[in-house]
Every structure is written in structure tokens, then in C-alpha cells.
Amino acid sequence: LNIRPLSTLPPPPSSRSDKSITWKSLAITFAFGGGLLLGMKILQERKGGKTKSMGKAALGGLFSLVDHNNKSTKSEDFLGQWLLIYFGFTHCPDICPDELEKRIKTLPDITPILITVDPDRDTPEALAAYVKEFPPTYYRVYYSQGPKDEDNDYNVDHTIIMYLVGPDGQFLEYFGQNKKSSEISSSIASHMTKYKNGK
8 A cells, every 4th residue: 555645735826816906907907998988988979979960850841721711821921920830630639629728828929820631621611610719819721631541531640749930930849749838938938039139
């Protein structure tokens, strides 16, 4: 039998290997992290610059419609006025009346315009009757309908958005259904002040 003397334990690791993180590795980590953050910031600035340079949405343009008195109306007739335009229809059960109520509560210097998306039912006569339910400042016009199906029927669909147009005929802002009349009034007043100070 060959008996070996008890083996000894291996020598303890050097004090240098006790530190798993060295100053050098820490500096490299911070330099790498800082470089990533700087790169992300530069990309965000470039992306933000591109967004700013795109300009305003291409909304609006010239139009010619028929009002509730069966008179032709053109976009030029509204130059010099602040407009709040809404696309809806008189047979809309809930949303249109609510949105029209919001418009009434905005500012007195606004010309509200309802453009119907259901001209088969919203004839000038029907619009004239509908107009009586709202203040006399309301202006009604009608527009063309969507495509019909095989049964010569059509669905009426519209956005729940009001569009603010400045006195120069340019689109300025839109307001969705989630906006309260106080928020809309505040935003319109801000646009009016900017416009007045810009002249």
C-alpha cells in the first residue's frame, strides 16, 4: 500500500484576484455607458429636428358648399373669421349633439360650421329645422356622402373632431371628443392672442 501524506490546501489566491471589479474595469464600463447615452441623445436630437422640419399638416383648402338656406357658400366667404368646423349629421343620436354643445360653450368670436356627411337626409330643409335647436350663430352647410353598396344604402361615419381655422383660412388645431369646452376655449384664446400679436 502506498500511503501519501495528507495533502496540503492550495495556496490562498493573491490579494489582487480578491477584487473582481478593478478601477480599470469600472472606468471602461463608465466610458462605454457614457458613450451609449451620448449616442442616444444625439439620435433623439436628430429625430426631433426632422419632426420639426416637417411643418404643418396639409389640411383644408378651398371649398364650395350649400348652406341651410340653399345658398352657395365658398371658403373665401369666411376669410377674416375664426372657424370651428365639425363634420356630422342631424340623425346622429348622441355624439353630434354633445359635440355641438361643446362648441356653443367656446368663444363668442368663433363661427361654428357643421358640415353634414349625410346629404341625402340632411337636405337644406332638414338642416334649417335642425338649426332652430341651436343659437343663431350656427351656420349649416352640406357635403357629399360616402359610397353606396349594392342595395343603394350607405353607412354614415365621421370623425369626432373639431377643426380650428384661422382668419387667413389656415388650419391651426383640432380638438377630439376627450377635450372639455374649457380646454377648447383656452386653446382657441391662445391662438387668437398669438394671431393678434403677430400682426
